[in-house]
Amino acid sequence: MPLLTVSNVTLSFGGLNALSGVNMNINPGLITSVIGPNGAGKTSILNCISGFYHPTSGDIQFGEHKLSISSFSPHQVSNLGIARAFQNLELFSGLSVLDNLLLARHQNLNYNFLQAVFYFGKASRVEAENRAYVEEVIDFMELEPFRHQIVGNLAYGIQKRVEVARALTLAPQLLLLDEPMAGMNIEEKEDMVRFIVDIRQDRDVTVVLIEHDLGVVMDISDHIYVLDFGELIGAGTPDEVSQNPKVIEAYIGEE
Amino acid sequence: MSANRWLTTGNYFTSYQDEQRIFSTRLDKLIFIGFIVCLFAWPLLIKLSNRNMLVLDTILIAIVAVLGLNLLTGFAGLISIGHAAFVGVGAYTVASIIRLIGDDHVLVTHAWPLVIIVAGLVGAVVGAFVGLPALRLRHLYLLMATLSFQIIFQWIINFSTFFNQGQTISVGRVFWFTGKIVRKQHYVFWYYVILVAIVLLGLGVRNLLRTRYGRSLVAVRDNDRAADAMGMHPGLTKVYAFGLAGFLAGIAGALHAYLYRGVGFESFTLHHSIVYLAMAIVGGMGTLSGSFWGPAAIQFLELRVEDLAEKAGHYFPSNMNLSTALRPLTFGLVIVLFLMFEPRGIANWWRIVRSYVKLWPFRY
Ligand SMILES: Nc1ncnc2c1ncn2[C@@H]1O[C@H](COP(=O)(O)OP(=O)(O)OP(=O)(O)O)[C@@H](O)[C@H]1O
Numbered sequence A: 001m002p003l004l005t006v007s008n009v010t011l012s013f014g015g016l017n018a019l020s021g022v023n024m025n026i027n028p029g030l031i032t033s034v035i036g037p038n039g040a041g042k043t044s045i046l047n048c049i050s051g052f053y054h055p056t057s058g059d060i061q062f063g064e065h066k067l068s069i070s071s072f073s074p075h076q077v078s079n080l081g082i083a084r085a086f087q088n089l090e091l092f093s094g095l096s097v098l099d100n101l102l103l104a105r106h107q108n109l110n111y112n113f114l115q116a117v118f119y120f121g122k123a124s125r126v127e128a129e130n131r132a133y134v135e136e137v138i139d140f141m142e143l144e145p146f147r148h149q150i151v152g153n154l155a156y157g158i159q160k161r162v163e164v165a166r167a168l169t170l171a172p173q174l175l176l177l178d179e180p181m182a183g184m185n186i187e188e189k190e191d192m193v194r195f196i197v198d199i200r201q202d203r204d205v206t207v208v209l210i211e212h213d214l215g216v217v218m219d220i221s222d223h224i225y226v227l228d229f230g231e232l233i234g235a236g237t238p239d240e241v242s243q244n245p246k247v248i249e250a251y252i253g254e255e
Numbered sequence B: 001m002s003a004n005r006w007l008t009t010g011n012y013f014t015s016y017q018d019e020q021r022i023f024s025t026r027l028d029k030l031i032f033i034g035f036i037v038c039l040f041a042w043p044l045l046i047k048l049s050n051r052n053m054l055v056l057d058t059i060l061i062a063i064v065a066v067l068g069l070n071l072l073t074g075f076a077g078l079i080s081i082g083h084a085a086f087v088g089v090g091a092y093t094v095a096s097i098i099r100l101i102g103d104d105h106v107l108v109t110h111a112w113p114l115v116i117i118v119a120g121l122v123g124a125v126v127g128a129f130v131g132l133p134a135l136r137l138r139h140l141y142l143l144m145a146t147l148s149f150q151i152i153f154q155w156i157i158n159f160s161t162f163f164n165q166g167q168t169i170s171v172g173r174v175f176w177f178t179g180k181i182v183r184k185q186h187y188v189f190w191y192y193v194i195l196v197a198i199v200l201l202g203l204g205v206r207n208l209l210r211t212r213y214g215r216s217l218v219a220v221r222d223n224d225r226a227a228d229a230m231g232m233h234p235g236l237t238k239v240y241a242f243g244l245a246g247f248l249a250g251i252a253g254a255l256h257a258y259l260y261r262g263v264g265f266e267s268f269t270l271h272h273s274i275v276y277l278a279m280a281i282v283g284g285m286g287t288l289s290g291s292f293w294g295p296a297a298i299q300f301l302e303l304r305v306e307d308l309a310e311k312a313g314h315y316f317p318s319n320m321n322l323s324t325a326l327r328p329l330t331f332g333l334v335i336v337l338f339l340m341f342e343p344r345g346i347a348n349w350w351r352i353v354r355s356y357v358k359l360w361p362f363r364y
């Protein structure tokens, strides 16, 4: 049974259809990639899932109980266990890496206001527990040297990594990654690929990946959806997709 | 844990709970406690005139108010030009209680700490209410909401007979365990009360800032889309920031009412809102210590401006009121200069001094 179902989603801005009748099934435990030329609607579909846009028509359902989330706000979606890393960095740039990740633990810091004001036992204990969780993610994403640095001052590649780490710190069931390797050099890219594969394998997180680098996509995806001008033009395993004439046309047509 | 933050060697922690501490070393804690003890002890040794004591008390009250404004504007990034009205809400809560039960009722004269807390709570509720537009509006529009509140507040006070149309509503003398606080003890007594309030509120705010209730403020300031994606409700977080600011302002207002033994509208005008903003900017937005430096610096400046106006007054025709002209001019100038040359405020000078001491005798 799919973890997330996108049924017949259409999203229009004025006259323009950013998405028209898109259907997707995201199966648990897999890496599902969404590819397509610039402006194809990849970020739009992620925005619809994560609550930043609401589909003009169609439905999005999540989890065992097929909860319809298409009208949810981002924080509601996030609290269901769907985390997202943004294409254009959306970090808390004035805060340290540590604080950025601690902010992702917001919902797990379950002490109340008065306990916070007096910093009673519980507040202090829960903070320390969540700090330990954050440290574990920092280890995992190999961000140790940058722990206390202000995010805005870090190199672009590292900021991208912090972006993914922060989404991971939400301890999601489903992780949406919007071009996590864009603008990276080969070495950084290889690291990121390794992180994504490990996230799926070691942390048991289902991944949706948007990526332009077809080499990477074909390598690590279990399933691929191809978008063009807001429409789904192909879907299947990497092999199926790479032999799909429509897909070949869209990609060659682009060049 | 023997190292300290004044030395360059740094600190090494053995647990996350150690790292959370406000005072990372024993020396820091000792310095802080020593400082507080001095603040409590000096009035026993040195006697200031009532006038100087009043200036000091006024600065301390402004610190409480600016602490609130700094949380709202510095930490949560929501500019308010109605902060004096929030302070006014606290003061007029005291005034309302007096209008209802009289200024010699035991509630007002004996249970005054309770009255002050109630004023804070009323301030919080009104603050959150005024902040409600934050659910929808942003930036400049939100600023207009605070300005409207300032204007509506002044209007209500000036036109309602319940509030004596803005004329002073007097507040009776209070009692302590030692008996009635008479004129001679008044200013020193309130110095202690306000000092206790500052220590408690300051520690409370410091605590908040290392928990989710503080981090979420900075989150909505830096990036409210990301805050949303992290599971925070950005709108409600902003409303909460307004409530927090309203609480501290309310406390400041109630203290003001008791210290001046009266409440009149002229202490809570737009001019005062701008002065609070100046204090927050000059002290250093988004830093806790800025809330302490700012009021002291601006109050000092205000006294100098008055002196200057008085001296210069001899050379100008007496129908020109120099100090009314000079004040907004100096404040405007100081705000602009700080925004241009030291947007991080005096708190940044403090930081520089500290890092200099830390590296001494090396240059860098
Ligand atoms: N808020 C918006 N208002 C108007 N049009 C929008 C908006 N967001 C997206 N679009 C349009 O929707 C289309 C799809 O955009 P989207 O960002 O989803 O593309 P993408 O596949 O992510 O492209 P890229 O590879 O460049 O990131 C584009 O034509 C874009 O101009």
Ligand SMILES: [Mg+2]
Binding pocket: A042, A043, A044, A087
């Ligand atoms: Mg995109």
